[in-house]
Amino acid sequence: MGKRKVSNKDLPEAIDLQHVEAPSTSGRTGPLAVYFPSGFQPGKHGNCTWEVHSNTARQNDHLVVARTGDVDFVGSCRSVDAAGPPICKYAVGVLDKASGVMRYAEMGTGNIVRMEPRARGVNYGPTGARTEQEDDRQARILQNKKLVHAFGSQRRKRQMEQKESAKVGDDNVAAQAAVEDLLAAAGDKAAVAKMTKDDVLKAVSNIRHIPLHHPEATTAAAAYRLEELVPEEALEALEVARLRRAVEDDSYRDDVLRAKGIFPDVVLDRLPLITKPDGPAAARRLRAMAFLGPLVSLYTGRHRLNVDSRTGGLKQLSGRMRIQEDVLRGCLGRFYNRAKGEEEGSELYSRTKEQARMLLLHLLVVALIADDYSLGARQFEALRAALKLTPQDLVAHFKELGCTCDKAALPGGDKSPLKQYKVTLLPPGTAQPPRTLADMFPKLQLARARAKK
Structure with missing residues (x-):
């Protein structure tokens, strides 16, 4: 103006x-x-x-x-x-x-x-964070996830996945609820049968949330059986023939399998340990190595996998992850939850924190079978590096499976800033009667009762 x-x-x-x-x-x-x-x-x-x-x-x-x-x-x-x-x-x-x-x-x-x-028609008032309805909040969170998925950096996507996997929700507290129900049921039975506290604790501690096992077994081969760990549809689809050829042909192992990334290094480096590729023991180890590769790829990969039928579906994901399609289908059914994707024709496979833990325990058991139930210090370090775990965490998981872990040095005088261990499942001994897998499980730790004043 x-x-x-x-x-x-x-x-x-x-x-x-x-x-x-x-x-x-x-x-x-x-x-x-x-x-x-x-x-x-x-x-x-x-x-x-x-x-x-x-x-x-x-x-x-x-x-x-x-x-x-x-x-x-x-x-x-x-x-x-x-x-x-x-x-x-x-x-x-x-x-x-x-x-x-x-x-x-x-x-x-x-x-x-x-x-x-x-x-007009636009709300310029407070956001209503304290009075916001749950449906509105979930819709806003979903929209934020879509934006991060479409435009976010890899670091931001990884942070969001870690945040989601760390949430405590109905999907990842099933084990805790199961333990609470188990303790309640054990208490009711104890009251009827007049069991002592030690009897109740012994009965409860015999049930463990680990891969399928046989607590009464006295040998490693009987404690964990590979055919019970591998999904049924994946058992015959494991690429054992390629590994058997790689045992006899070093150039095929390094120039083909390693160069093309068909198997991770933690698998290919184990092949020279098999000196005789014939026989039931070698066949079991090769089959375990063939299953170990997909487990390592899944565990070190993303927690969420999108399968879109418009771009090839499960076959496209199988080729991208270099996992045989039947093997991938069996692992997804065992270690992942399946849900309808955001787009028409897509499916989202995601694993909870408890499912990731179970995947890791299956992986460790299969790694033990691949090394004939005994990991040396070098194999322990290679597995730890591939999984990006600390030696202490890896030892804790092996002990949870009933293994014996002893400090060991790398062969050849190699030095490492981290502690190395030798892991053995049910080592042979002279104890009579022989120790069972149940005897090797960690004992239940209880807090000491306070002394009365």
Whole structure:
């Protein structure tokens, strides 16, 4: 708006000031003055109707609304511009040139109200984080996931996956609920059978959430059986023939299998340990190595796998992960949850924290079978590096399976900054009667009872 020059002839020679005490339309003394930082000028850019809403519990607390077309201009006496005591006083005056009288009144709020444009139909209020409905919150979380999946960096996607896998929800507390139900049932039976505390603890500790095993077994081969660990549809699809050829042909092993990434190094490096590829023991070890490769690829891969029928479905995922299709299908059915994907024709396979743990325990048992139930220090270190675990964590998982873990040094005088171990499952001994797998499980740790004062 351009400036207008005022000539002296427009003003009377004498001006008489009169203070007005009339109440405003809001019920408070003094009028309200507003300004439009957007440049809107009432009357020039459109007509508007005015509304004033006042807080009857507080003095000079008003909300001014100017409605014009599809846009409302809203101003509050409690905005940032009006925060704190005013540094000057404002007044509104009207000059009657004929009589030379100016009637003026001090502004009721002490500040000029800033009018901000607001489009109708849009909520500009608080987000409602505390009163938000659960469905709305889940929808917002889902939209955020879609944005991260479409435009987020690999690091952001990985962080989101780790955050999701660390959540404690209905899907990953099943083991805890099962243990609580088990303890309750054991307590009821104990009351009827008049069992002692030691009898109850012994009965409960015999049930463990580990891969299928035989607690009464006295030999490693009988404790964990490979045919019970491999899914039925995957047992005959394991690529044993390739590994058997790689045992006899080093160039095929390194120039083909290793170069093309068909098997991980942790599998191919174990092949030289098989000196005689014939016989039932070698056949069992080769079959275990053939299954160890897919397990390592799945465990070190993503927690969520998308299968889209429009781009090849499970066959496309099988080729990308270099896992035989029947083997992949069996592993997905055992270690993953299946859900309908966001897009039509897609499926999402995801694993919970407990399923990831069970996948790891299956992997460790299969690695033991592949090394004839005894891992040397070098094999232990190779497996630890492939899984990106600390030696302490790996030892804890092996002990959970009933293994014996002893400190050992790398052969050939090689040095490592990390501790190395030799892991053995049910080593032969002279104890009579022979120790069973149940004897090798970690004992249940109980807190000591406090002494009575």
